[in-house]
Amino acid sequence: MLKAERMWALGAMSGTSLDGVDAAMVETDGEVIFGFGDSTYRPYSAQEQGVLGRALGKWPGENVSEALRIVQTAHEDVLSGFDGAALVGFHGQTLAHEPRGRGTYQIGDGAALAEALGIPVVWDFRSADMELGGEGAPLAPFFHFACARWIGAEAPVAFLNLGGVGNLTWVDPSRRAPESDGALLAFDTGPANAPINDLMMARCGQPYDKGGAVARKGTVAQGALELFLAEPYFMRMPPKSLDRDAFKDMIGLVGELSDADAAATLTGMSAAAVLQAMEHCPSPPERLLVTGGGRHNPVLMEMLRVSLDFPVEPVESVGLDGDMLEAQAFAHLAVRVARGLPTSCPGTTGVRAAVSGGTISRPQQSKRIAG
Numbered sequence: 001m002l003k004a005e006r007m008w009a010l011g012a013m014s015g016t017s018l019d020g021v022d023a024a025m026v027e028t029d030g031e032v033i034f035g036f037g038d039s040t041y042r043p044y045s046a047q048e049q050g051v052l053g054r055a056l057g058k059w060p061g062e063n064v065s066e067a068l069r070i071v072q073t074a075h076e077d078v079l080s081g082f083d084g085a086a087l088v089g090f091h092g093q094t095l096a097h098e099p100r101g102r103g104t105y106q107i108g109d110g111a112a113l114a115e116a117l118g119i120p121v122v123w124d125f126r127s128a129d130m131e132l133g134g135e136g137a138p139l140a141p142f143f144h145f146a147c148a149r150w151i152g153a154e155a156p157v158a159f160l161n162l163g164g165v166g167n168l169t170w171v172d173p174s175r176r177a178p179e180s181d182g183a184l185l186a187f188d189t190g191p192a193n194a195p196i197n198d199l200m201m202a203r204c205g206q207p208y209d210k211g212g213a214v215a216r217k218g219t220v221a222q223g224a225l226e227l228f229l230a231e232p233y234f235m236r237m238p239p240k241s242l243d244r245d246a247f248k249d250m251i252g253l254v255g256e257l258s259d260a261d262a263a264a265t266l267t268g269m270s271a272a273a274v275l276q277a278m279e280h281c282p283s284p285p286e287r288l289l290v291t292g293g294g295r296h297n298p299v300l301m302e303m304l305r306v307s308l309d310f311p312v313e314p315v316e317s318v319g320l321d322g323d324m325l326e327a328q329a330f331a332h333l334a335v336r337v338a339r340g341l342p343t344s345c346p347g348t349t350g351v352r353a354a355v356s357g358g359t360i361s362r363p364q365q366s367k368r369i370a371g
């Protein structure tokens with residue numbers, strides 16, 4: 001275990017919406033955030049997205065070599081452009097996630113990345129948690145705890161990530177540490193952008209509903225919304241997590257609707273899932289801070305605002321970067337792993353006891369292309 005030492009760490013995340021790789025630098029000792037540094041984004045081309053999309057749902061033993069090569073090359077390219085990182089946190093690309101079944105599967109080879117970059121790489125963040133009975137996700141909550149302190153919050157706040165899937169973290173920043181009893185409650189809320197994107201691609205040949213423009217013209221079909229909310233997942237007590245495609249069938253619920261009504265209804269479903277999730281929080285948060293691409297969808301944001309009686313704001317309102325929060329999370333978590341500090345606990349993943357996940361791969365050769 002390293003002693004508490006602040007360092008610049010570089011984190012990288014390739015999210016479930018398959019849009020690209022985010023990378024960001026954070027100065028941290030794994031507990032306190034001292035500052036945020038450079039960040040960048042490397043989109044996947046349409047051809048790369050196609051390969052990754054076809055690899056979704058595959059498990060170890062199945063052939064994903066082309067997808068792996070894309071993920072590996074994209075990360076090497078983007079991460080080699082940074083200077084001064086002592087450590088890299090490499091999430092990889094989730095292909096499948098079945099917490100109560102076959103486990104979780106992220107592709108990306110941290111040992112090869114450490115060789116290519118010439119710096120230690122922390123990876124395989126989710127396995128240890130699952131081995132101890134956890135969901136393996138979400139993992140950003142330990143970083144959200146540090147963010148709540150960084151923004152100076154004294155009362156509970158909540159972070160909502162609207163990515164392909166939605167996830168919510170309720171934080172009580174007055175607790176001593178993120179693993180302390182009652183400091184964190186976190187779980188996946190339900191589908192967020194993934195079904196909207198799938199609908200837009202199938203019906204309009206567009207990757208997403210930019211600005212909620214299509215949904216804005218439609219009306220939410222109440223019958224379909226009620227069928228969606230009858231899904232047992234919403235009643236289940238957290239922690240709980242989801243595969244990107246766990247709600248793939250919900251597209252069928254809007255199959256008969258016009259494009260606008262279908263988009264409005266799927267957007268309404270994503271919002272309703274968040275409202276259900278808020279019911280599970282120990283107390284209403286002071287504010288709901290929204291991160292991830294869905295914060296750019298004004299229809300989705302408005303649906304949340306009209307139903308919640310505390311402010312719903314993008315994380316930019318407190319000086320954070322909503323496009324980079326997940327990449328920053330894996331930078332921060334990498335330092336926690338290097339120090340042997342926990343990265344998940346019963347309140348975030350349902351793991352039996354707080355656990356420090358992740359594997360550290362150090363470069364064997366002294367080759368250095370960064371720093």
Ligand SMILES: Nc1ncnc2c1ncn2[C@@H]1O[C@H](COP(=O)(O)OP(=O)(O)OP(=O)(O)O)[C@@H](O)[C@H]1O
Pocket residue numbers: 014015016017018019161162163164165166193194196197207208209210211212291292293294296297298326
């Ligand atoms: N201007 C916009 N209008 C509407 N939706 C948007 C806009 N910008 C981004 N999005 C949505 O956000 C998605 C990308 O979100 P994000 O990058 O947070 O996902 P991710 O990190 O891949 O997912 P996850 O957090 O589940 O791993 C896009 O696919 C799109 O659906």
Ligand SMILES: CC(=O)N[C@H]1[C@@H]2OC[C@@H](O2)[C@@H](O)[C@@H]1O[C@H](C)C(=O)O
Pocket residue numbers: 015016094097104136137138139140141161163164165166167188241242326
């Ligand atoms: C298995 C997996 O990759 N899950 C992702 C996904 O995307 C959002 C949500 O579902 C969350 O559970 C998680 O990512 C974030 C970064 C997390 O672990 O906190």
